[in-house]
Amino acid sequence: MKYFKKIKGKKCYLSPVNVEDAEKYTEWINDPEVSVNLTFFSKVISFAKEKELLEKISKEDYHFAVIDLESDDLIGGCSLNNVDPFNKTAEVGIFIGNKAYWNKGYGEEALRLLLDYSFNILNLNNIMLNVYSYNKRALRCYEKCGFKKIGIRRDSKVFGAKKYDIILMDILSRDFKGSMIESLISD
Ligand SMILES: CC(C)(COP(=O)(O)OP(=O)(O)OC[C@H]1O[C@@H](n2cnc3c(N)ncnc32)[C@H](O)[C@@H]1OP(=O)(O)O)[C@@H](O)C(=O)NCCC(=O)NCCS
Numbered sequence: 001m002k003y004f005k006k007i008k009g010k011k012c013y014l015s016p017v018n019v020e021d022a023e024k025y026t027e028w029i030n031d032p033e034v035s036v037n038l039t040f041f042s043k044v045i046s047f048a049k050e051k052e053l054l055e056k057i058s059k060e061d062y063h064f065a066v067i068d069l070e071s072d073d074l075i076g077g078c079s080l081n082n083v084d085p086f087n088k089t090a091e092v093g094i095f096i097g098n099k100a101y102w103n104k105g106y107g108e109e110a111l112r113l114l115l116d117y118s119f120n121i122l123n124l125n126n127i128m129l130n131v132y133s134y135n136k137r138a139l140r141c142y143e144k145c146g147f148k149k150i151g152i153r154r155d156s157k158v159f160g161a162k163k164y165d166i167i168l169m170d171i172l173s174r175d176f177k178g179s180m181i182e183s184l185i186s187d
Contacts (some may be wrong), residue, residue: 001066003074007113012075012106013062014113021065021074022051028076028097037135039097066096066110068166069124078114080122088125090118107141110180115145119173120181126170132157133165147171 003015026047035041038136057063061081067073076096083090090127092114096107118124131138149170155163 003072004129004160005064006064007117007180008069009109009113010069011104011109011114012069012173013067014078014110014117015067017054017058017063017065017077018074018148019051019054019058020174022047022054024052024074024140025054025097026078028095031099031176033099034097035094037132037138039130062090064114066094066106068101068106073098075106076110080114080118083122083124085124088123089128090122090124091130092118093129102137111141111145113180115171115176116179116181118152119176120179125173128168128170131167131169133167139167142169145171146175146177148175 002018002020003013005013006016007014027044029038029040029045029050032041032162053168057079062083064078065074066076066078068075075098076094078092078094080090080092092111094107094111094114096110098103118127127141128150131142133139133152148166148171150170151168153166156166157164
């Protein structure tokens with residue numbers, strides 16, 4: 001079995017990552033349409049490097065593969081980073097690498113599943129993310145999930161003569177609606 005339904009939604013589920021998928025991840029992170037939106041766009045990531053990274057993160061907490069519920073196909077990944085249990089904060093990162101799945105609500109649902117896990121299992125309170133100002137699809141996806149803009153780091157993403165802002169967004173546990181985890185417990 002390649003994937004496990006750790007957190008299940010209606011369209012997709014979050015599974016522990018599978019190291020055997022290194023080639024698929026390498027393909028996606030070398031696709032400029034995907035990676036222009038990601039922090040490591042400037043890096044050259046080979047299959048060997050990606051496999052090493054997957055081997056490392058597969059042994060750590062809070063890294064998930066995003067799997068289409070109907071087909072059981074890998075479509076992307078998401079992670080919680082810098083988890084601080086004392087102050088109840090963390091940061092999220094997400095990508096849907098299979099572009100055929102863009103604009104169909106998979107990003108929103110995968111992120112909602114990760115937020116549900118963050119707020120209702122890890123009992124975190126504030127989840128933050130960074131997004132480039134030109135990434136309109138991601139901005140819309142994050143707004144749909146309930147993230148709010150909290151700041152702008154101006155001219156901090158540079159492509160030659162062009163400069164773009166980095167937008168910071170966050171969401172509080174009290175603003176998160178629609179926990180799917182609640183349905184697991186009858187009290
Ligand atoms: C960003 C990403 C995770 C979003 O996932 P997704 O499944 O495409 O997102 P959703 O379908 O849930 O939502 C996308 C929304 O953006 C809208 N959208 C798409 N292109 C848009 C544009 N140019 N301007 C404004 N809105 C746009 C869609 O219509 C949709 O909104 P709607 O549901 O109100 O119609 C995914 O596209 C992705 O991984 N992209 C590449 C990597 C990336 O950008 N990662 C995030 C880095 S911060």
